[in-house]
Each structure stands twice: as C-alpha cells, then as structure tokens.
Amino acid sequence: MDTKRFLLAIGLTLIILWLYQSWLEYQYPDYYAQVEQEEGQDPTEGGAESGAQERSPATPEAGERNETPSMGSAQNGQPSAPQPARTRGPTRGVTVNTDVLRVSFSSGSGDPVAASLQGYRQEDDPDSAPVEVLKEQGSWRVIGQTGWLSGVGEAPNHQAEFEGPDEGSLSLGEGEDTLTVTYTRREGELEFRKSYRFERGSYVVPVEYTVVNQGEDAWTGHVYGQLRQQGTKGQGNWLLGNFFYHGPVLFTANAMQTFPLTELEERAQNTFRDQDPAGWSGIMSRYFMAAWIPAEQEGNTFYARSSNGDLFAGYTAPFPRVGGGEESSVRQFLFLGPKEQSILEQVGENRNLRRSVDYGILSFLAVPLFETLRFFHGLVGNYGFAIILVVLVIKIVFYPLFTMSYRAMAKMRKVQPELQRLREQYGDDRQKLNEEMMRLYREEKVNPLGGCLPILVQIPVFISLYWVLLESVEIRHEPFMLWITDLTSQDPFYVLPILMGASMVVQQLLNPAPLDPIQKKVMLALPVVFTVFFMQFPAGLVLYWLSNNLLSIAQQWWVMRKIT
16 A cells, blocks of 8 residues: 555545534634633632523522513424523532432422432542532533423422422432432422432432322323533543533434534524424533433423523423322433443433434444444453454454555565656656556556555544544543553553554555655655644554554565565
C-alpha cells in the first residue's frame, strides 16, 4: 500500500472530525456560548435568576400564590405538557440509599431532585464523588417532576405540597430487597398518592400513582412525569467529546430523537409532541441517563419543550376513571442509571433504551465491534488486551487482502530504481513519463493501487472504535496496564502516541519512497503531525492503531522478505 495515500486518508478522517465539530459550533452557537458561560460560574449558584423569573418550579415564590400549571391546548384529546410557573428551587427532603442508588426527594412535592450512582465515579479515582444523574445545584441541573392533570376536577401537579417522610435517610437493611417511599395529598374528597419502590441491584424505580375517590362524582384525568434540565454541560477537549449531546431525548415511532434548545425554539410553542404506546422520554448525557418509561398503553404522549432556556422531556398517560367510592392505580417507571447495554436491554421489557447508545452512521459496524470487544473482555478480563485481540482477528480475517497489498508494495519497491530512472529521463515530458511508467507496471505486473485496499478496512474500523470508546460506559475508566488507567481518556504521559509515531516511521522505511522531493519532506513530517493528533485521542484508540501498525510491520516484513 502507498503510505502517502494511507496517511492522507487518515488525515482526511481527522479533518472530517474537525469540520464536524466546527459545524456543530456553527449550528448550535447558543449551546457552546452557554458552555463557556456556565464553566465560569460558581457551581453553587444557579438556583435562581436574581430579581426575575426563577428556574425550578417546585414551590411558590415567597409572597406569590401557588400557580398551578395549566393543561394547555389539547391535541387528539390529549393534554399538552405541563406549563411552568415562577417558583423557587426544591427543598431537599428524605434520601433513600440502595446498593446502587442514592436518591433524594423534595420535601414539598415528593419528587426526585437528586440521584447519584453508587458504583460510578466522576473521575478515575476511588475518592472521587459518585456520578449524578439528577442534581439540583451547579451549572448543569436536572430534576424530576410528577403529578396529575385533569380538566374536570382537582389534580395536584408538581408544585403541590405532599405529605411524606421527614428529612433524613432511609436505607435497605440487611436481608431487605425492597424499600418504598410514599407521598400523599388530599384534594377535597380525593386522595392522591405516589409511591416510589426501590429494589436491590436495580436502577429502575417503579412509581405507583393512586387516586382514592371518597366522593360521589367520578374523576378522570392524566398522570405525567417530566425531567427538567437547566444549564449546560461541557466535556473536555474537542476530540474527547465536547460535542457530545446532553439534553432531552424521546423514543417514539421506533426512532430516537434529540432536541437541542435551538431546534425547540423554532417549533410552535417551543414544543415537540408525539404519541406512542411504547415510547419513553429522558435527559441523557454521554454515559448516563434519567428516563421516564410509562406503562405501555394507547394514549401515551411524549414531549420535549423549552421554556426560558430550560429544557423538558416528559410524558402524559391516561389515568383510569375513578368512580365514586373507588380506587385506581397505575405504575410507571423511572430509570436512573448508566447506559450500560446489558442493563438497558432489560429495562421496561426491552423498550429500546439501548438505542440511547448512539454510535453514529457506522452503528452497523460499531455494534458488532463492541460485542466482539465485550466477548474478548469476558475471556481476558481487560479491554486493552481485548482491543489487541480485535486487531489480531482483523488481521487474520483479512490476511489475503493485506498480503496482496504488501506484495504490491514490495513490487513497487523493487521497480523503484527503474521508476527513478524514467523520471530523470522523461522529467520534462509528463505524458511520455506516464506512458513509460504504465508500460513498466504492465511488464512487472505491478498494481500501483493494490496497496490501498486495506484502507477499506482500517478507516471504518478506526472511526467505529472511536465512537465505541467514547459512547460505551462499559469501557469508561477501564485500565489497560501500567500507567494506562483509563482507555477512554488520553495517555497521561503520551507514551502510546509516541510509540505509534515511531511505528509509522518504521512503516515508511519499509514502503517505497516517494520520488518527488516535496513528497519526501511531507512524508517525513507526517509521523510528527499524527503523533500530535493522536495525543488527543483516547488511549484505547491509540493502542488499536499502534497494535495494527506493529502487526502490519511484521506481516509486511515477512511478505517482502519472501519476494526479495
């Protein structure tokens, strides 16, 4: 393979990534402006906008009435998304601890306003704080809000005051597998209850909504749950995910859709709405997600909307008619956890939560690549060695293709002196030079393009592995060996990129040298340029490329040795 073409193809890949990042910044300027602005703010601030409209509608502003969100206009007989009011932030109430979750509730509304994952850390450090999927403070905030909607009677929404456990902490005791927290509110002759059931080892919180009607008139309405995001979230350097999506996501009509602020603001009433019996809605970040998964039934409506810069993702679902003296209940589900694919497959009776892991346009290749990595990890217990085994498998599967390529390169190297002679002889006659070069290729049975065939394999795998490493929480903070403690982050000492650059130099020595002096200088500079680029890539990706280079060098040396 012609090394120049090979490396230029890699360069094109990097340029595409850079152009993609630039396009995102152009397409969503408000998002990146907010990132820069929020990163400079005090994370303890942001619960309110001074002197103006508050951001978190959980309890009423002092001196103001408790504004009830209206149902808005109806579509197809369904209520629209609950509308926010001017309120202050939630007050922290009881905290529930399980072996995998720590969830805090608002002492007023009885809604979850903070949730952290016991087994995941924010940094690759055992002393680092747990990852938060719900949080009520900081530059990026997400809280849950729940309630009822009704056009014919009383219905407490997420601003209503509920009675529930006092402040404190509740934990699963030894031998206990479940723990339930219940909040209750009376509206005349109606009693509304919402009960959160926590289960050992589960990131899914079943939420049971109950209405007890002690009157004579029937009650009808809807139940809803939504997640409210305030602020923005950054993700480090541009190659390691600063362009990753953080925000509302809906799964309806067998498709996952994301909703940046600018897109919602272009829609009527700043809202997108769709019906699907088996859909879900959530707020997701790079590796983690909070999502509402209502029970599958006709009439489920999912929405994403913006209001004063805040983003919402939620659902409304029909509540069973409650006749006089009757009681009715429905059970919905709240997922608070990692986007670990084996977990997502089991959530909500396989409601396609796995689709929240987005590997881009090469998903058809990235998904089997991830499954192969996971298989090898099960065998060797190390994702670094699993990456090396993937490279080895690729080399074995495509051995004939690579061998053909290296043979073409060896033949090119063999005719190099004759090509140089022709260049010196016909240097001023480009047409004659090309004719003589083609004659030489035919006589020596040399295919100058034969060395480019492996690029058809390497570039798609390279890009797919890039997304697998950046999207798969299973590999997050996974070590390789020695100083490589996180394959999804940069090599802290840049050893792997430097070794990769050195391997490129060795490959150049084995390949036919360019005849043009300018090309020679460019080729000499490329290992340095790509070493600098690869310093920004995840260590796992550099490990893949280094392993590929070393195996290619060995195979190429063996083939050329047999030919020469």
